Amino acid sequence: MENILVVGANGTTGKKVVNLLKASQYFNPIAMVRKEDQLAQFKNEGIDTVLGDLEENLAHTVKNIxxxxxxxxxxxxxVVAVDQEGAKSxxxxxxxxxxxxxxxLSSMGADNPDAAEDLKAYLKAKHNADEYLKQSNLNYMIVRPGSLTNEKGNGKISLQRHFEEHGSITRDDVAQTLVHSLHEDAGSNETFEILEGDTLIGKALDSVS
Structure with missing residues (x-):
C-alpha cells in the first residue's frame, strides 16, 4: 500500500479524504495536523499521523511518503503564508x-484571479501555488472545484479544463476526485475543474488522461 500524506486532514474535506483512503485497499493515509490536540481523533481510528505546520520546516512530514x-x-x-508559501514549501x-x-486541491477561478469579484487574494495565492507546482517537475494533478457544499455526494461529476459558468459540488465528490487522482491511470500533470454532474468520477478522469 502507498503512504499518502493528507495535508489539512483536520479540515472538512480533508477528513473525508482520510476516511476514503482508510477504506481503500491501495492507500494508507497519514493525517498531517498542526496541533497536538488534533492527533487523538485520528489515532483513535488507527490512522497514522504527523505534526506539521505549513509555516515551518516540513522535511519530516514527507519521510516515507x-x-x-x-x-x-x-x-x-x-492566504499568502499558508495557501501559497506553505504549499510551495x-x-x-x-x-x-x-x-x-x-x-x-485548488479552486475554480484560480486560473484568472484578477477577474474574480470575491476572494481575489485567496484565488491569487492558489494561482501562484498552482503555477509553482506546474514548474516543480513533480508529477501533479490540480483539481479545481466550484463552490463546496455539505450535501451527500453521488460519485458523479462534470469535468472540464475550464467552465464558463460557476457552480457547486459536494465535498464528498471532491474528496473522491482527489483520491481517484492518486491513481496513475487518472493521468499526469493535468489541471481541471469539476462541478456537480452525471459522469462517474473514474470515467470523468479518464477524459483528461
Missing part, C-alpha cells in the same frame, strides 16, 4: 523526498 494530497486552507486568514520538501505524485 509516496504521494501527497494538499487539502489545507487558511480559511482566508493567512511542501512541494520543495516533496521533491527532495522523491514523492511520486502531488494532488492539489
Amino acid at each position: 509516496d504521494k501527497v494530497i494538499f487539502a489545507a486552507g487558511s480559511g482566508g486568514e493567512k 511542501l512541494m520543495d520538501a516533496s521533491k527532495k523526498a522523491n514523492v511520486k505524485r502531488f494532488v492539489m
Whole structure:
C-alpha cells in the first residue's frame, strides 16, 4: 500500500479524504495536523499521523511518503503564508523526498484571479501555488472545484479544463476526485475543474488522461 500524506486532514474535506483512503485497499493515509490536540481523533481510528505546520520546516512530514494530497486552507486568514508559501514549501520538501505524485486541491477561478469579484487574494495565492507546482517537475494533478457544499455526494461529476459558468459540488465528490487522482491511470500533470454532474468520477478522469 502507498503512504499518502493528507495535508489539512483536520479540515472538512480533508477528513473525508482520510476516511476514503482508510477504506481503500491501495492507500494508507497519514493525517498531517498542526496541533497536538488534533492527533487523538485520528489515532483513535488507527490512522497514522504527523505534526506539521505549513509555516515551518516540513522535511519530516514527507519521510516515507509516496504521494501527497494538499487539502489545507487558511480559511482566508493567512492566504499568502499558508495557501501559497506553505504549499510551495511542501512541494520543495516533496521533491527532495522523491514523492511520486502531488494532488492539489485548488479552486475554480484560480486560473484568472484578477477577474474574480470575491476572494481575489485567496484565488491569487492558489494561482501562484498552482503555477509553482506546474514548474516543480513533480508529477501533479490540480483539481479545481466550484463552490463546496455539505450535501451527500453521488460519485458523479462534470469535468472540464475550464467552465464558463460557476457552480457547486459536494465535498464528498471532491474528496473522491482527489483520491481517484492518486491513481496513475487518472493521468499526469493535468489541471481541471469539476462541478456537480452525471459522469462517474473514474470515467470523468479518464477524459483528461
